[in-house]
Amino acid sequence: MTRSLLPGLLFAAALHCGLPAHAFAGTPVVPLLMGDTLDEQGKPKPMTALKRKLLDALEQELGVTFAPHMYPWARAERYAIDGAGLIFGLPKTADRLHALHYSDIAAYNNLWLVTRSDATFNFNTLDDLRGKTIGTVRGYQYGDEFERARSHKLFRTDEDISSRGTRLTRLMLKRVDAVLMFQPSTQTARDIETELRDFMAPRMPGLGAAANAGFSVLPKPLATDSGLFFAIARNKDDGIIDRINAALARIRKREEDARRQRPPN
Incomplete structure (x- = not known):
């Protein structure tokens, strides 16, 4: 699969992955590569509640809809470096930092x-x-x-x-x-x-x-x-990493404000 075809194919696949109707009514769809989690039969398991909550909050802040695509990690990394979209959850290494632009820490x-x-x-x-x-x-x-x-x-x-x-x-x-x-x-x-x-x-x-x-x-x-990050190929970053960083900062501030307002136990 060539670099020029892959992003388009991923977007086409998003049309069939059960996204809400508003995803295609003016809301930008962002392909999101992730490592798969499987059951003992090798079948995909649902996304964890914590991960889904983070993505939902970011979608609201950014005004986008994420289209998750689950792959074995080595393939997800290869697609990300080829410029197919954002990747989430890939740890930093020296080699990856040369190829990918990483966000601030999204979760720990x-x-x-x-x-x-x-x-x-x-x-x-x-x-x-x-x-x-x-x-x-x-x-x-x-x-x-x-x-x-x-x-x-x-x-x-x-x-x-x-x-x-x-x-x-x-x-x-x-x-x-x-x-x-x-x-x-x-x-x-x-x-x-x-x-x-x-x-x-x-x-x-x-x-x-x-x-x-x-x-x-x-x-x-x-x-x-250990930080969980978003990342994208450096030559494909149109500013989305900066926007993600700003959105993460706003989400954390709201969470901190809410904690301060809770009455003590």
Whole structure:
């Protein structure tokens, strides 16, 4: 697929992706590339409520309608660099910063290591992962420091589809020592353990003896306040990144004002 055809094809696809009627009644449609999240059968899962809330707020501020297009991360990145549209959620690396113009931080995540409860280990630095097998999402890069350690074979990565259930099942089956998982920065390790226990409860009976352990989230995140950004090919930025930054600032100000006005508990 050539660079000249791809943006037009993405726009045409937007006509079939269930966008509201106002999207085509004078409201600009902006193709938005994102990494897919899949279930165990490889079928797309709905966008999370937090992500949908952010996009809804930005649509209102910018006067646009986002047309999300979900792909494996490596393909989404390639399309973004080719100028097919905005991309959301792609971490910064030195190479990407040359090709893409990034927004300010739109949201924050922490990157956690999840282990079996009977196979935890001490984690303070990447060196503590030496010799271990870490479950990652295929095609996703977790920042320069992690990627350098990966390329130097400090640890092994087991790349799989972006299905949380599939990767956690591999953890229970002892195929990996830990799974990398992004979660909103407002959540604690205990919050995440509760969420994972509830999420995996229907799947555990099918694992037999492998389900005898639970999940443990190691106390220290691998990365804290990891930013989620919008980005676009530098030669395709018509000012949209500046407009997104201004919109994000207005949204944050309203949220801060609302918090100040809430009565104390």
